[in-house]
Amino acid sequence: xxxxxxxxxxxxxxxxxxxxxxxxxxxxxxxxxxxxxxxxxxxxxxxxxxxxxxxxxxxxxxxxxxxxxxxxxxxxxxxxxxxxxxxxxxxxxxxxxxxxxxxxxxxxxxxxxxxxxxxxxxxxxxxxxxxxxxxxxxxxxxxxxxxxxxxxxxxxxxxxxxxxxxxxxxxxxxxxxxxxxxxxxxxxxxxxxxxxxxxxxxxxxxxxxxxxxxxxxxxxxxxxxxxxxxxxxxxxxxxxxxxxxxxxxxxxxxxxxxxxxxxxxxx
Amino acid sequence: xxxxxxxxxxxxxxxxxxxxxxxxxxxxxxxxxxxxxxxxxxxxxxxxxxxxxxxxxxxxxxxxxxxxxxxxxxxxxxxxxxxxxxxxxxxxxxxxxxxxxxxxxxxxxxxxxxxxxxxxxxxxxxxxxxxxxxxxxxxxxxxxxxxxxxxxxxxxxxxxxxxxxxxxxxxxxxxxxxxxxxxxxxxxxxxxxxxxxxxxxxxxxxxxxxxxxxxxxxxxxxxxxxxxxxxxxxxxxxxxxxxxxxxxxxxxxxxxxxxxxxxxxxx
Numbered sequence: 001x002x003x004x005x006x007x008x009x010x011x012x013x014x015x016x017x018x019x020x021x022x023x024x025x026x027x028x029x030x031x032x033x034x035x036x037x038x039x040x041x042x043x044x045x046x047x048x049x050x051x052x053x054x055x056x057x058x059x060x061x062x063x064x065x066x067x068x069x070x071x072x073x074x075x076x077x078x079x080x081x082x083x084x085x086x087x088x089x090x091x092x093x094x095x096x097x098x099x100x101x102x103x104x105x106x107x108x109x110x111x112x113x114x115x116x117x118x119x120x121x122x123x124x125x126x127x128x129x130x131x132x133x134x135x136x137x138x139x140x141x142x143x144x145x146x147x148x149x150x151x152x153x154x155x156x157x158x159x160x161x162x163x164x165x166x167x168x169x170x171x172x173x174x175x176x177x178x179x180x181x182x183x184x185x186x187x188x189x190x191x192x193x194x195x196x197x198x199x200x201x202x203x204x205x206x207x208x209x210x211x212x213x214x215x216x217x218x219x220x221x222x223x224x225x226x227x228x229x230x231x232x233x234x235x236x237x238x239x240x241x242x243x244x245x246x247x248x249x250x251x252x253x254x255x256x257x258x259x260x261x262x263x264x265x266x267x
Numbered sequence: 268x269x270x271x272x273x274x275x276x277x278x279x280x281x282x283x284x285x286x287x288x289x290x291x292x293x294x295x296x297x298x299x300x301x302x303x304x305x306x307x308x309x310x311x312x313x314x315x316x317x318x319x320x321x322x323x324x325x326x327x328x329x330x331x332x333x334x335x336x337x338x339x340x341x342x343x344x345x346x347x348x349x350x351x352x353x354x355x356x357x358x359x360x361x362x363x364x365x366x367x368x369x370x371x372x373x374x375x376x377x378x379x380x381x382x383x384x385x386x387x388x389x390x391x392x393x394x395x396x397x398x399x400x401x402x403x404x405x406x407x408x409x410x411x412x413x414x415x416x417x418x419x420x421x422x423x424x425x426x427x428x429x430x431x432x433x434x435x436x437x438x439x440x441x442x443x444x445x446x447x448x449x450x451x452x453x454x455x456x457x458x459x460x461x462x463x464x465x466x467x468x469x470x471x472x473x474x475x476x477x478x479x480x481x482x483x484x485x486x487x488x489x490x491x492x493x494x495x496x497x498x499x500x501x502x503x504x505x506x507x508x509x510x511x512x513x514x515x516x517x518x519x520x521x522x523x524x525x526x527x528x529x530x531x532x533x534x
Binding site: 010035077195223242 | 275281290294295351358360367369370374377382389414467468477482495499
């Protein structure tokens with residue numbers, strides 16, 4: 001009985017520590033004092049300022065556009081990838097493809113960023129919107145593959161064989177058998193790609209060049225200059241947005257699966 | 268028929284692999300042999316083996332080791348206790364949720380908490396210790412890094428413990444094993460795979476952190492990641508940056524080999 005209590009206290013402390021910084025930020029976003037200490041009085045000023053900051057709003061818009069576009073495109077590519085890997089029958093080829101697939105998931109962001117910077121320069125792609133979009137697509141594809149592949153494996157090949165025996169063509173097999181079956185995986189992959197893209201800092205930082213910025217990069221340069229409470233206001237809004245996204249993701253995954261799949265580290 | 272189907276799905280995916288996985292790695296290796304004027308040289312590698320860079324590598328390893336060790340120390344009991352709770356999937360989700368909040372915002376929050384007048388110092392005063400310089404120290408760097416990596420350590424360990432057959436623990440206790448013996452001889456060895464993949468997803472990114480070193484450690488800590496960023500974006504010495512990146516890749520492959528990447532698929 002006593003042991004049970006001790007373990008609850010431990011978990012409680014971990015929870016507190018994990019959430020404290022986030023709520024600390026949110027709390028001071030209402031501080032009229034303008035500092036992250038000494039709460040003076042309640043104000044919405046920072047939110048007002050946030051919504052009047054056109055530059056920041058454009059950056060938010062950029063971030064969302066990049067996230068939506070990159071996750072949509074990488075979902076398509078990832079689904080192709082997962083089906084391609086699934087169709088490969090030779091074991092060593094399958095493993096080779098899977099290993100290559102996982103390279104961008106385990107690589108440190110710094111290496112992804114630096115190598116993409118070299119590549120875009122060599123290819124003559126101007127740093128900015130295009131290079132950021134391409135990088136985000138690139139690192140989201142393997143995530144989608146990993147989310148979709150288990151669904152395909154679960155499906156097995158007997159359904160395909162049956163469809164083939166019944167005279168279904170390649171297109172029909174794809175649209176009427178495979179895609180409907182793996183839809184939950186596709187959605188999960190899309191959401192994961194979305195959060196990875198919204199969250200990414202290091203890769204974007206390398207390939208962004210001058211003139212184009214995403215939220216993470218902007219927060220970094222603001223934070224290096226010191227504390228300004230409109231970042232707090234922004235983070236409060238982002239936190240609420242993230243929660244909505246996570247709940248959406250959770251329901252989509254658990255509805256069919258009964259269990260949310262884990263995610264890898266993004267630094 | 269099947270061959271044709273397979274090829275069609277492989278085309279966009281293999282194209283992605285070639286452009287965004289294979290080409291960038293080859294380019295990094297190629298650039299590591301170029302000096303500032305673009306001539307072919309081995310001098311970058313020579314420079315890497317000077318005491319300055321070797322010390323930095325060692326330092327980087329030491330910090331990554333500390334971060335991984337502390338993360339493990341905190342995450343293992345958390346994961347273990349989580350598996351014992353009712354509604355464990357929900358609690359797990361709540362633990363994972365902070366990891367979906369933008370990393371930059373969490374780092375920024377600690378600027379406030381660890382600042383001169385922040386919460387941490389206020390607490391120290393309450394306990395009569397008095398104000399201390401917390402920000403821009405090794406302590407703050409390691410604390411924030413551990414904070415950020417804990418969820419990624421908890422997840423694989425949780426999955427490993429969750430899969431553990433409870434009757435094995437009962438058997439051990441019936442045979443007279445103490446709680447500690449049971450843990451050391453039964454539970455820990457059977458969940459070592461989760462620990463390994465947890466260490467892998469923490470150690471590799473911890474080696475290459477660069478934005479935390481700048482924001483929280485105030486440039487006092489220089490990791491391999493910081494050096495890569497420095498060479499690519501500040502001093503524009505891409506050759507040297509690429510050389511360090513090559514070593515990071517080698518270390519990464521070595522660690523993945525060490526921590527055994529046998530179980531492919533979802534991290």
